[in-house]
Amino acid sequence: MSEYHIPVLLAESVSALITNPDGTYADATFGGGGHTAAVLSRLNDDGRVIAFDRDIDAINGALKDPRLTLVHNNFRFIENYAEQFKRSLDFARDDKGEGFFDGILADLGVSSHQFDTAERGFSFRFEESPLDMRMNQEAKLTAAEVVNSYEEADLERILRLYGEVDGARNMARLVADARSAQELRTTGDLDRAIARMLPRGAEHKVLAKVYQALRIEVNQEMRSLEKFLDGACRSLKPGGRLVVITYHSLEDRMVKNFIKAGNVEGVIQEDVYGRVQAPLEAVNRKPILPSEEEIAGNTRARSAKLRIAQRRADV
Numbered sequence: 001m002s003e004y005h006i007p008v009l010l011a012e013s014v015s016a017l018i019t020n021p022d023g024t025y026a027d028a029t030f031g032g033g034g035h036t037a038a039v040l041s042r043l044n045d046d047g048r049v050i051a052f053d054r055d056i057d058a059i060n061g062a063l064k065d066p067r068l069t070l071v072h073n074n075f076r077f078i079e080n081y082a083e084q085f086k087r088s089l090d091f092a093r094d095d096k097g098e099g100f101f102d103g104i105l106a107d108l109g110v111s112s113h114q115f116d117t118a119e120r121g122f123s124f125r126f127e128e129s130p131l132d133m134r135m136n137q138e139a140k141l142t143a144a145e146v147v148n149s150y151e152e153a154d155l156e157r158i159l160r161l162y163g164e165v166d167g168a169r170n171m172a173r174l175v176a177d178a179r180s181a182q183e184l185r186t187t188g189d190l191d192r193a194i195a196r197m198l199p200r201g202a203e204h205k206v207l208a209k210v211y212q213a214l215r216i217e218v219n220q221e222m223r224s225l226e227k228f229l230d231g232a233c234r235s236l237k238p239g240g241r242l243v244v245i246t247y248h249s250l251e252d253r254m255v256k257n258f259i260k261a262g263n264v265e266g267v268i269q270e271d272v273y274g275r276v277q278a279p280l281e282a283v284n285r286k287p288i289l290p291s292e293e294e295i296a297g298n299t300r301a302r303s304a305k306l307r308i309a310q311r312r313a314d315v
């Protein structure tokens with residue numbers, strides 16, 4: 001399992017998630033199953049986990065446990081699944097009250113398995129990988145399609161918004177110029193197209209931003225996250241926990257805003273008495289960060305932020 005992915009902020013996230021060892025929990029991002037395994041180890045025989053992943057490699061490699069149900073789909077549909085499971089006989093329980101899950105965990109982004117598999121095209125470390133980057137291998141949109149067919153202005157927007165790339169306009173122009181001579185098929189083609197904008201000795205810093213931007217677009221990560229937060233919040237029982245680990249500022253801002261206001265824009269709505277109408281309540285005001293020790297053992301933990309919220313009973 002550790003070869004597939006080393007789980008980040010494991011003890012902190014799992015302790016925050018579990019409020020009832022007989023409860024029903026969702027792991028929205030199964031990956032190598034590190035978080036799920038830790039949750040299962042703390043549940044009783046009646047406890048259960050429903051785990052989602054849109055990558056079939058994750059589902060196929062899953063551990064077997066009678067308390068675990070796997071769903072090969074996008075976590076944005078979590079509310080539909082919660083409704084379906086709540087009605088199904090296998091999941092029928094005495095509690096017919098509001099909500100379904102006692103806790104929902106999401107550990108966003110890509111797994112080490114995805115990142116380290118050259119053919120998946122997520123990493124610029126492999127020079128001639130196909131420009132793919134799909135988390136769900138059955139999805140239509142690939143990174144090649146984005147770089148070869150998007151309008152230059154859209155490329156610029158993606159680079160700026162999702163990658164915070166300096167000089168996004170110039171970079172979009174370089175991509176457009178290169179593709180008009182020849183289609184960009186591999187990571188090497190892309191890197192050569194933008195080579196002029198890669199500072200010598202620190203190429204990887206800019207490339208990391210460019211690849212992040214493309215990955216977010218290919219997988220429509222922001223849209224999925226927004227739908228997920230809405231659905232997750234409605235699927236939680238009152239008092240149930242939402243635990244989210246993010247890896248970049250855009251994601252973290254969306255999660256923070258949602259916890260504060262109930263929408264990703266962070267617009268606070270009040271009732272006629274001036275009471276804030278947010279369905280969640282923050283459990284930790286500031287995000288929990290990995291220790292230096294954890295980062296030293298797992299560099300992928302370095303940008304992680306953990307936010308924990310609880311479903312209010314009264315909204």
Ligand SMILES: C[S@@+](CC[C@H](N)C(=O)[O-])C[C@H]1O[C@@H](n2cnc3c(N)ncnc32)[C@H](O)[C@@H]1O
Nearest residue numbers: 007029031032033034035053054055074075107
């Ligand atoms: C950081 S990894 C999770 C690692 C996992 N916590 C572990 O301990 O092994 C993120 C996983 O979430 C999946 N994922 C990302 N976005 C998703 C989405 N919208 N729907 C379903 N799965 C998603 C990815 O395919 C990847 O396997």
